[in-house]
Amino acid sequence: MKPEETEISKGRRDFLMKLSIGLGSLAAVAASIPVLGALFEPLLRQHQYAWRNVGKAADYKVGDAKLVKFQNADAKSWSGPTAYTAAWLRRDQGDTFIAFSANCTHLGCPVRWEQDAELFMCPCHGGVYYKDGTVAAGPPPKSLTQYQVRVKNGTIQVKTAPVPITDITA
Amino acid sequence: MNKLRQIWNWIDDRSGISETFMPLIKHPVPPGSKWSYVFGSATLFCLILQVVTGIGLSLLYQPSSENAYQSLQFITHQAPLGRILRGIHYFGASGMILFAGIHMIRVYITASYKYPREMSWISGVLLLFLTIGMGFTGQLLRWDSNGVWSSVVAAEQMGRVPLVGKYLARILLGGDTIGGQTLSRFFSYHVFIIPAMLFVFVGFHLFLVFRNGISEPPEADRPVDPKTYRKWYQDMLKREGVPFWPNAAWRDALFGSLVIICIIGLAIVFGPPELTQQPDPSIITTNPSPDWYMLPIFSLFALMPPKIESYVIFIGPVLSVIGLLSLPFISNYGERSPVRRPWAVFGVVCVVIFVGSLLYLGLKSPWSPDFKTKAVYAVSPAKNPVIQKGAILFYKKGCQYCHRINGSGGVKGPDLSVIGRSWDEQQLSLQIVNGGTDMPAYGGMLSKEDLNALVQYLRSKK
Numbered sequence: 001m002k003p004e005e006t007e008i009s010k011g012r013r014d015f016l017m018k019l020s021i022g023l024g025s026l027a028a029v030a031a032s033i034p035v036l037g038a039l040f041e042p043l044l045r046q047h048q049y050a051w052r053n054v055g056k057a058a059d060y061k062v063g064d065a066k067l068v069k070f071q072n073a074d075a076k077s078w079s080g081p082t083a084y085t086a087a088w089l090r091r092d093q094g095d096t097f098i099a100f101s102a103n104c105t106h107l108g109c110p111v112r113w114e115q116d117a118e119l120f121m122c123p124c125h126g127g128v129y130y131k132d133g134t135v136a137a138g139p140p141p142k143s144l145t146q147y148q149v150r151v152k153n154g155t156i157q158v159k160t161a162p163v164p165i166t167d168i169t170a
Numbered sequence: 171m172n173k174l175r176q177i178w179n180w181i182d183d184r185s186g187i188s189e190t191f192m193p194l195i196k197h198p199v200p201p202g203s204k205w206s207y208v209f210g211s212a213t214l215f216c217l218i219l220q221v222v223t224g225i226g227l228s229l230l231y232q233p234s235s236e237n238a239y240q241s242l243q244f245i246t247h248q249a250p251l252g253r254i255l256r257g258i259h260y261f262g263a264s265g266m267i268l269f270a271g272i273h274m275i276r277v278y279i280t281a282s283y284k285y286p287r288e289m290s291w292i293s294g295v296l297l298l299f300l301t302i303g304m305g306f307t308g309q310l311l312r313w314d315s316n317g318v319w320s321s322v323v324a325a326e327q328m329g330r331v332p333l334v335g336k337y338l339a340r341i342l343l344g345g346d347t348i349g350g351q352t353l354s355r356f357f358s359y360h361v362f363i364i365p366a367m368l369f370v371f372v373g374f375h376l377f378l379v380f381r382n383g384i385s386e387p388p389e390a391d392r393p394v395d396p397k398t399y400r401k402w403y404q405d406m407l408k409r410e411g412v413p414f415w416p417n418a419a420w421r422d423a424l425f426g427s428l429v430i431i432c433i434i435g436l437a438i439v440f441g442p443p444e445l446t447q448q449p450d451p452s453i454i455t456t457n458p459s460p461d462w463y464m465l466p467i468f469s470l471f472a473l474m475p476p477k478i479e480s481y482v483i484f485i486g487p488v489l490s491v492i493g494l495l496s497l498p499f500i501s502n503y504g505e506r507s508p509v510r511r512p513w514a515v516f517g518v519v520c521v522v523i524f525v526g527s528l529l530y531l532g533l534k535s536p537w538s539p540d541f542k543t544k545a546v547y548a549v550s551p552a553k554n555p556v557i558q559k560g561a562i563l564f565y566k567k568g569c570q571y572c573h574r575i576n577g578s579g580g581v582k583g584p585d586l587s588v589i590g591r592s593w594d595e596q597q598l599s600l601q602i603v604n605g606g607t608d609m610p611a612y613g614g615m616l617s618k619e620d621l622n623a624l625v626q627y628l629r630s631k632k
Contacts, residue, residue, distance in 0.1 A: 080236025
């Protein structure tokens with residue numbers, strides 16, 4: 001059987017081919033959109049950064065730094081232990097408090113405050129920071145990130161924030 | 171027996187099993203493809219082992235940020251044979267990465283990526299990166315404190331991608347912070363998304379073996395000429411080809427079986443890596459470090475000059491992918507024998523030494539402060555009160571985390587056991603006050619008396 005003898009004409013064949021491919025693509029795209037919605041959900045969601053109570057100002061002497069634990073910005077009932085995050089809260093002078101993110105700016109590992117040495121040290125790759133969060137040694141490209149912090153009626157509050165992500169320019 | 175044969179004949183006729191698979195099983199391969207050809211199939215056997223044990227683990231695992239850790243405790247310590255199951259999955263991952271690496275080295279040394287097998291190399295490179303991705307996401311699914319911090323480290327690396335880094339990090343973690351979605355996401359990456367890609371490329375990689383044939387063992391002075399190679403290869407197969415099964419495949423079967431038996435043996439003897447603390451991001455007294463096959467990269471992060479590091483974290487992987495993918499386009503004809511390509515062999519030796527050294531350093535982590543070091547001042551107190559005060563300060567100010575004295579302390583900085591022999595007071599106090607390229611400046615943190623005590627202590631170390 002020669003091509004021109006097939007039961008459907010060339011124009012009709014072209015149309016049916018385009019119809020099959022077009023409709024198939026439409027179905028595929030339509031099904032993909034909600035899947036992509038799930039993938040990009042973290043970017044589409046509304047962000048609310050609440051203030052959390054983390055302790056009493058009276059419990060801190062000037063120069064003290066303590067690890068405070070609080071609920072992160074986006075705690076869900078199914079988050080379990082991952083609903084929490086931590087910050088290093090230091091009474092700098094008078095009523096000024098500084099809340100440092102516990103994440104090293106190098107690759108995000110948790111830094112520890114060494115009270116006697118007055119240094120923050122990172123266990124992963126040996127990053128060290130001074131008490132004001134500036135880099136003292138090691139690979140970190142910039143100072144420790146700070147949370148917003150305020151004192152209300154003697155209660156210290158920290159404003160939740162995203163995990164600090166260091167970008168390529170740092 | 172006749173009845174059984176009849177039943178099989180009926181099944182075979184209606185399903186076409188023999189018709190489809192016999193040509194693949196019996197297809198002719200070049201003679202002399204011996205033990206150096208078993209590493210690719212060993213990688214495949216490891217993959218199959220990973221799929222099977224992974225399915226087993228998924229029957230017991232709870233893929234949620236809240237419960238994953240508890241379910242891993244259950245698998246490891248309570249479920250019957252759960253410890254061995256986890257152990258096989260762990261050693262299987264190690265085996266897969268090891269054999270993928272050896273397979274790649276073999277292919278490079280014998281230049282099997284040359285015409286017409288460029289696509290095999292390209293799909294192989296993608297498979298290698300997918301395998302590493304499986305290893306990383308897999309160890310994270312333990313969801314202990316190591317897992318939690320590994321996901322932060324991954325997000326930080328994503329963050330170095332220009333312009334969209336922050337968004338990629340957020341998609342990876344499933345939010346701004348570690349949280350309820352993080353573990354589910356990594357579970358999906360490890361169990362659905364990466365395996366789907368892995369299966370596609372493994373299928374393609376195997377299909378290419380049948381389409382282009384396995385590369386014949388190279389011989390010096392027999393260069394590949396794209397114009398004549400295919401015809402020469404077909405003629406050679408007609409002349410001296412041997413059936414794949416069993417002439418060549420028995421080695422694959424034997425080696426692969428031994429590998430799997432060894433993996434199971436290691437799992438029974440050593441078991442899986444012990445879990446660390448709870449997955450609570452507010453527990454920070456932890457020392458995150460990846461499984462052995464990630465340690466070379468971990469070391470690289472510590473040792474790179476900090477000034478270029480943020481760039482290298484992004485550009486390094488991009489350049490290595492581009493470099494590896496472009497290899498068969500840079501050289502796709504000519505000599506294949508390692509005897510005629512000494513620089514290729516030299517390059518492989520250099521890479522193996524480089525990665526091996528990084529792995530060794532990663533196991534030692536000399537750049538990390540030694541938080542657990544025991545105070546030297548308590549072991550052998552000095553009689554002079556100033557020197558004893560200096561010794562106490564040496565411990566309390568964190569000096570000993572990085573400097574070793576009399577056998578205790580970190581190894582990040584120089585050993586100071588005999589520093590008093592060569593450094594005078596002025597040199598010591600200058601160094602302590604101003605710090606160095608990799609040492610904090612203690613000037614603002616020490617009183618004059620403290621500084622003097624520290625200097626006297628170090629002067630006494632002779």
